[in-house]
Amino acid sequence: MKKYHSLSAFFLVLTLLFSLTVPAWADESGEDFTITAESAILVEAGTGEVLFEKDPDARRYPASITKVMTGLLVVEAIERGDLAMDDVITLGSDIYTGIGVSGSTAGLQEGEMLTVRDLLNAALIPSANEACNALATAVAGSISAFVDRMNERAAELGMTNTHFVNPHGYHDDDHYTTARDISVMCVEAMSHTDFREIVSSGTYTIPPTNLHDRERVLKDTNALVDDSKISGYRYQYAIGIKTGFTTPAGYCLASAAEKNHRMLIGVLLGGKYWISSDNTVIQDNYFTESRRLLEYGFNNFSSKTVLDTIEPIGTVPVTLCKEQDYITVLPAQSITATLPNDLDPALFQRDVTLPDSLQAPIEKGQVLGTISISYEGRDFGTVDLVATTSLERSQFLYVLDRIAWALSFLWVKLLLLVVVLLILLLVLRRAIFGPSRKKRRRNQSYSHSYTGRRR
Numbered sequence: 470m471k472k473y474h475s476l477s478a479f480f481l482v483l484t485l486l487f488s489l490t491v492p493a494w495a496d497e498s499g500e501d502f503t504i505t506a507e508s509a510i511l512v513e514a515g516t517g518e519v520l521f522e523k524d525p526d527a528r529r530y531p532a533s534i535t536k537v538m539t540g541l542l543v544v545e546a547i548e549r550g551d552l553a554m555d556d557v558i559t560l561g562s563d564i565y566t567g568i569g570v571s572g573s574t575a576g577l578q579e580g581e582m583l584t585v586r587d588l589l590n591a592a593l594i595p596s597a598n599e600a601c602n603a604l605a606t607a608v609a610g611s612i613s614a615f616v617d618r619m620n621e622r623a624a625e626l627g628m629t630n631t632h633f634v635n636p637h638g639y640h641d642d643d644h645y646t647t648a649r650d651i652s653v654m655c656v657e658a659m660s661h662t663d664f665r666e667i668v669s670s671g672t673y674t675i676p677p678t679n680l681h682d683r684e685r686v687l688k689d690t691n692a693l694v695d696d697s698k699i700s701g702y703r704y705q706y707a708i709g710i711k712t713g714f715t716t717p718a719g720y721c722l723a724s725a726a727e728k729n730h731r732m733l734i735g736v737l738l739g740g741k742y743w744i745s746s747d748n749t750v751i752q753d754n755y756f757t758e759s760r761r762l763l764e765y766g767f768n769n770f771s772s773k774t775v776l777d778t779i780e781p782i783g784t785v786p787v788t789l790c791k792e793q794d795y796i797t798v799l800p801a802q803s804i805t806a807t808l809p810n811d812l813d814p815a816l817f818q819r820d821v822t823l824p825d826s827l828q829a830p831i832e833k834g835q836v837l838g839t840i841s842i843s844y845e846g847r848d849f850g851t852v853d854l855v856a857t858t859s860l861e862r863s864q865f866l867y868v869l870d871r872i873a874w875a876l877s878f879l880w881v882k883l884l885l886l887v888v889v890l891l892i893l894l895l896v897l898r899r900a901i902f903g904p905s906r907k908k909r910r911r912n913q914s915y916s917h918s919y920t921g922r923r924r
Contacts, residue, residue: 507739514732532713535638568598590673668709671695702756790829
């Protein structure tokens with residue numbers, strides 16, 4: 470096998486800084502994009518491509534963003550058939566477990582009967598801690614068992630730097646995660662229809678229950694989705710996801726937006742107050758910063774094809790075929806990536822692996838090699854290279870090839886030499902001595918035995 474390395478002659482000049490506090494790509498203006506938060510990350514949900522990161526692997530407190538995992542486990546239980554949205558849950562005394570006097574609540578009460586749908590909306594829209602405890606018990610039988618399942622699911626998702634202590638996010642020093650881990654969790658959660666519909670709704674009305682004779686309207690804490698509680702931050706493309714705040718955690722927001730068939734997910738942890746030019750404290754700057762982060766992704770990045778299935782990659786010499794002596798190969802799959810708008814995919818490095826030669830027959834679509842795409846150390850994928858057509862084997866050329874193959878062995882050559890020498894000796898003997906005695910004697914006996922016809 471051999472490798473063909475096609476390196477571009479010139480690389481696009483980008484302003485790249487490789488510390489953890491700056492983005493991986495530069496923006497269009499050439500200036501580095503920044504976010505006022507302790508940790509942040511921006512991810513293209515469809516591909517998992519990271520468009521921006523700032524200290525994304527530092528351990529932080531997630532506060533109520535924890536409820537994303539709680540909601541995910543509930544909708545997965547519903548999809549398995551363990552629960553149904555319309556199942557009625559009677560709230561027990563454990564709904565107040567670990568929420569503290571300052572914890573966020575929707576005013577749900579012990580003994581109140583609500584549906585799973587009511588509780589999910591209460592947990593994810595106004596961030597009700599008691600709703601999370603009720604859901605945990607409904608799914609796993611107890612809050613502690615549910616927390617164990619939260620940590621198991623985090624491990625399954627590859628959230629390697631996360632540990633949950635409760636289902637709601639009320640502060641505990643041993644309850645932590647990272648911006649990167651949260652983005653992984655959010656990508657998975659937003660792939661579930663029920664979860665996505667709730668976090669993008671902005672509001673929910675709980676109908677009258679056994680303890681409340683009036684409807685209760687729940688308003689979203691995420692002002693990007695619904696700013697009726699905190700005005701001025703509505704973002705038309707926002708579809709979620711979850712706010713969070715405790716004093717140790719700071720202001721946190723996992724946001725999602727969809728525009729032009731692209732979904733971006735941004736995570737900000739440890740957000741602080743802004744001080745404006747007139748010394749005004751702007752408390753809700755994490756909404757503004759999240760919107761800036763999402764807009765940065767939409768405005769400066771787009772999906773590009775870096776490898777197309779209709780692009781011939783190369784040829785391989787072919788023997789034993791009378792039609793042609795080569796075969797062309799194409800990628801079996803395309804590779805797309807979310808890239809800076811001014812980055813040309815033609816500048817990417819391609820590492821092609823193909824055999825030195827092949828023998829017919831070859832089937833159309835047969836895998837003949839591979840191609841890997843990368844750029845400045847970033848791997849964008851490896852796909853198979855396949856034959857563009859079928860080539861039949863020539864039987865005549867195949868026979869000749871087998872003969873040539875046999876003659877490549879020394880013992881075959883020696884055997885043939887012996888046979889040829891024997892033939893030559895027999896021919897020489899016949900030429901010198903004539904027919905053999907036995908044959909002459911037989912001929913003579915034939916002639917002596919004939920006496921002619923008697924009269």
